[in-house]
Amino acid sequence: MTVKKNKQKIEKVSKPYLRGDMYDRTTIPGAIKFFFGMLGMAVAFVIFCVMLNIDHIWLRVIVNLAIVMAFYLFYAQFGMNAGADAVNQGEIMYARQEKGRPVADWEKKLCYHPFKGFLSALIGSLPVVLCSLILAFIAKRQMTSLGALPAWVTSFEGREEIGGALTYYHVVDGMSLETIMRLIIRMTVMPFVNIVGAENMDAMLTLERVSPVLNLLPAVIYGIGYMRGVAVRTTVHTDIALGKKKAKRKQAKERRARVQRTPNQLN
Secondary structure (H helix, E strand, O other): OOOOOOOOOOOOOOOOOOOOOOOOOOHHHHHHHHHHHHHHHHHHHHHHHHHOOOOOHHHHHHHHHHHHHHHHHHHHHHHHHHHHHHHHHHHHHHHHHHOOOOOOHHHHHOOOOOOHHHHHHHHHHHHHHHHHHHHHHHOOOOOOOOOOOOHHHHOOOOOHHHHHHHHHHHOOOOOOHHHHHHHHHHHHOHHHHHHHOOOOHHHHHHHHHOHHHHHHHHHHHHHHHHHOHHHHHHHHHHHHHHHHHHHHHHHHHHHHHHHHHHHHHHO
């Protein structure tokens, strides 16, 4: 015989809020903060991924994917916090409006808009994405560099008939636009560089071609997290309502206990 437990359905509690605009006075400062966040992520990628460049391929893939997921979760959480703050702003402005108090236009713009997170993050990631697009269009398959000349060969470089043929070994390529873009973008996608292997020239070329998509992902994840702001505030209000219900039940139970003790004390 099985005993079925009836679970009380929890009703979600939400508050009305004013809806703002996609663009407000915090968009550009937020975009600048997001840009420096991406730079910080790139530096962290270089530090962690160089330290964790493991020879075992599967272990290297797992570790680098874990690093990427950790940073993506950070962006999602960062977006959720910003979205929840914007919804909270909308709730405050709605309550003020209901009381007949004036709401300034700039205050209303600060309220939640579902695409506000996407706009701010996309503006912030624009410099990195533009560099990625430049590299994607101009990138060419890198060739294996020439090895060092043996010591016994270098002794013959002074001879006219031999030295001319060896001058190619001393040609140093300048810092081209492609080289500069490659240095910047490889920092931002370093975990993926470790996964595919820097020595795999064909895979590296493909990675550089898809780098704009990879560098757009943080902005997209931030925007999706921002859209979760309404759900976060609903959870907060639901928890507050449940807490109040529990407190009322506890107070009612204590009152009943006091009423039951009073007749016993009189007897």
